[in-house]
Amino acid sequence: MKLPAKSPSLSETTITELMIPSYANFGGKIHGGILLAMMDKVAYACAAKHTGCYCVTVSVDNVDFLAPVEVGELVSLKARVNYVGRTSLVVGIRVVAENVKEGTEKHTNTCYFTMVAKDDNNNPTVVPELILEREVDVKRFIEAIVRKYNKSYFNKEMERVKHDFDLKREVKKLKNERCIVSIE
Numbered sequence: 001m002k003l004p005a006k007s008p009s010l011s012e013t014t015i016t017e018l019m020i021p022s023y024a025n026f027g028g029k030i031h032g033g034i035l036l037a038m039m040d041k042v043a044y045a046c047a048a049k050h051t052g053c054y055c056v057t058v059s060v061d062n063v064d065f066l067a068p069v070e071v072g073e074l075v076s077l078k079a080r081v082n083y084v085g086r087t088s089l090v091v092g093i094r095v096v097a098e099n100v101k102e103g104t105e106k107h108t109n110t111c112y113f114t115m116v117a118k119d120d121n122n123n124p125t126v127v128p129e130l131i132l133e134r135e136v137d138v139k140r141f142i143e144a145i146v147r148k149y150n151k152s153y154f155n156k157e158m159e160r161v162k163h164d165f166d167l168k169r170e171v172k173k174l175k176n177e178r179c180i181v182s183i184e
Contacts, residue, residue, distance in 0.1 A: 004128060008133075010049070011081050012046070012079070013042055013078075013080075014078045016076040017038065017075055019075055029068040035109065039063075042091075043115060047089055047091055051117040053119065058088065058115065060114075061114070061147060073099050073100075075095060077093055082143070087116055087126060088117075088124075089114070090114050092140060092144075112144070112147065171183075
């Protein structure tokens with residue numbers, strides 16, 4: 001059975017939450033883990049709206065904390081489906097913190113969650129195709145393909161480094177690094 005394709009706008013999801021003192025670390029900033037949990041929540045909501053299924057997170061890419069989030073700020077997480085495979089989809093998330101007293105906003109994070117749709121038996125299930133209606137939709141779809149390729153290449157390179165590891169050769173590469181090798 002072929003599922004009807006869907007536009008990214010149909011599953012676009014925004015969650016906004018007030019940052020309270022219990023979310024803060026010892027430095028008074030919001031814990032990165034709190035923000036990650038919120039990102040996972042909005043990624044699920046967006047993916048579930050697109051697929052109509054339960055979805056699980058299989059990877060998170062490009063979580064860079066660009067600016068700290070303060071207690072008292074409103075954090076909005078804006079999620080949109082950027083790419084779909086057969087059973088997986090990539091949800092792009094933009095995180096913005098708003099200081100309502102000052103009337104300012106700052107972009108704090110952008111990241112990409114890869115989700116897999118599950119059927120009632122907890123098996124991966126086919127997801128609806130994505131209707132690319134705007135130039136930015138095509139751009140985001142292509143960017144997701146490039147990230148997927150780069151991730152595959154990176155993983156293969158890491159396996160190669162592990163497999164071909166030679167201590168003497170690798171120690172030479174550490175000459176200008178901030179480490180001391182004390183292996184006898």
